[in-house]
Amino acid sequence: MRLIPREVESLWTLFTAPVIWAGHFLAAYIGAAVFCAKQDLLPFGFGGVRAYIAAITLLALAGIVLAGFLAWRQWGFGAEDPPHQGWSREDRRRFQGFATLLLCALSLVAVVFTAMPAIFIAECNP
Amino acid sequence: MLTSSPFLAGCAGIQSALDPAGVEADAVAALFWVMVAGAAVIWLAVMGVLYYATRRDRVVHSETFAGRVILWAGAILPTLILTALLAYGLSMMPRLRPWDARAAEDAPLRIEVVGEQFWWRVTYHRDGMEPVVSANEIRMPVGERVTFTLRSADVIHAFWIPSLGGKMDMIPGRENTLTLEATKAGIYRGPCAEFCGSSHALMALAAVVMETGAFDEWLARQAEPSPGVGENEAGRAAFLANGCGACHAVAGTEANGTIGPDLSHLGSRVTLGAGIVENSKAGIGRFIAETDHVKPGVRMPAYRALPDEEIDAIAGWLKGLE
Structure with missing residues (x-):
């Protein structure tokens, strides 16, 4: 078993981080909405929602960091500078790696911004 | 001065978020000024860089240097600024919104306001008093939540x-649920802030902030005919x-x-008429006779068929209901 996934040549890896971001966003907002609608039936308070959001945030950030590392590797660890616009297969690979890395950075910030309200807001709005 | 005065006119008065008279409005105004100051600094910095990049005897930098500038000034710095602003804005939310519904329910003064096309139904729930019904105006004591x-x-x-x-x-x-705490006595104005129909722009309310003693005296008088x-x-x-009594209530009749x-x-x-007509005998008479002109789309029909003397008498009586 490999600890770090083997490099695959597929366009789909480009979307890993944005998909994690979207999943985290939905999980956070839907989770909080369900809790606030059903809080009388649930055995835990809003602290439970904050802990849940903290957990999915750490999970999402870990996933994005891993995707970012793979993208960095695909880019060749920055051995060459962008824009990688040659005709070769190597250029195509590096271009995709660099684009994926940038999307990972964007998604990382977005996940942190999505989770930030849970730091300040401690109750459901009546 | 002459050129800027039309723009500054919006910075004061009875309906300005820039002239706060309440705890919440103070916080909103502070947020606004922080944003303005921050935007001014960023604008000046961008203009400075623009000047630097376009001046005649410019130095050519290496691509590595340019890449670093883009990374730090174009991505990392804006992210840090946005994070700080988001944290500042979010940290204000618990103070601007009542998160605890039970605490709001137990407040010593609760004012229930119902929006209707195109007026406001107002009911005061004061501790130890029967609910007091009014309309198109709210009065509240200064310094009390x-x-x-x-x-x-x-x-x-x-x-x-x-x-x-807010x-x-x-x-x-x-x-x-919303809570407000006024810090300055005075008369303020609140417009309906969501389009609600043909007379939306003619739907406003007066908010009168009074000293606590004066407010309680006023409320006690309102509770009686x-x-x-x-x-x-x-x-x-x-x-x-x-x-008229089929639609309107007058206590004591x-x-x-x-x-x-x-x-x-x-x-x-x-x-009168939810913030649109001067409250005088003539104003009341005009509202009765030309309701459809004064407030298009309102449910009350215009009573222009009534003889002038009768409208005048009704207006005089209503104006006397103090």
């Missing part, structure tokens, strides 16, 4: 007194004979309609 329960009877309206605090929608089928009810016999008779605004103390309100 007041809870507002906001509802709508028809379409979406929004309750917003910029001098006192805006909150009134949504049919929902009950929204106005002394003016017994005066101006002809006006009262005309009011009742023309069926048989008029007990609840479709339109309560008129029990109409004479002492700051404005």
Whole structure:
């Protein structure tokens, strides 16, 4: 078993981080909405929602960091500078790696911004 | 001075978020000024860089240097600034919104405001008193936290007194809660802030912030019928004979309609017709006769068929209800 996934040549890896971001966003907002609608039936308070959001945030950030590392590797660890616009297969690979890395950075910030309200807001709005 | 004065006119007055008279409005104004100051600094910095990049004897930098500038000034710095602003904005939310519904319910003064096309139904719930019904005006004591329960009877309206605090929608089928604490006595204005129909722009309310003692005296007077009810016999008779009481209530008479605004103390309100007409005998007469012109789309029909003397008598009686 490999600890770090083997490099695959597929366009789909480009979307890993944005998909994690979207999943985290939905999980956070839907989770909080369900809790606030059903809080009388649930055995835990809003602290439970904050802990849940903290957990999915750490999970999402870990996933994005891993995707970012793979993208960095695909880019060749920055051995060459962008824009990688040659005709070769190597250029195509590096271009995709660099684009994926940038999307990972964007998604990382977005996940942190999505989770930030849970730091300040401690109750459901009546 | 002459050129800037039209722009500065919006910075003060009875309906300005930049001239705060409440704890919440202070926080909103502070947020605004922080944003303005921050935006000014960033604008100056960008203009400085623009000047640097376009001046005639410019130095050519290496691509590595340019890449670093883009990374730090174009990505990392903006992210840090946005993170700080987001944290500042979010940290204000618990203070601007009442998160604890039970605490809001137990407030010593709760004012229930229902938005209707195109006026406001107002009910005061003061500790140890029967609810007091009024309309188109809210009065509150200075320095005391007041809870507002906001509802709508028809379409979406929004309750917003910029001098006192932020805006909150009134949504049919929902009950929204807002708390406000005024810090300066005075008369402020709150427009309906969500398009609600043809007379949306003609739907406003006066917010009168009073000293605590004066407020309690005022509320006690509101709980009783106005002394003016017994005066101006002809006006009262005309009011009742023309069926005004089917829609409007006047405490101390048989008029007990609840479709339109309560008129029990109409004479002492700051404005008439939800903030659009001067509260005078002539104003009341005009509202009765030309309702459809004064307030298009309102449910009350125009009573221009009534003889002038009768309108005059009704207006005189209503103005006397203080």
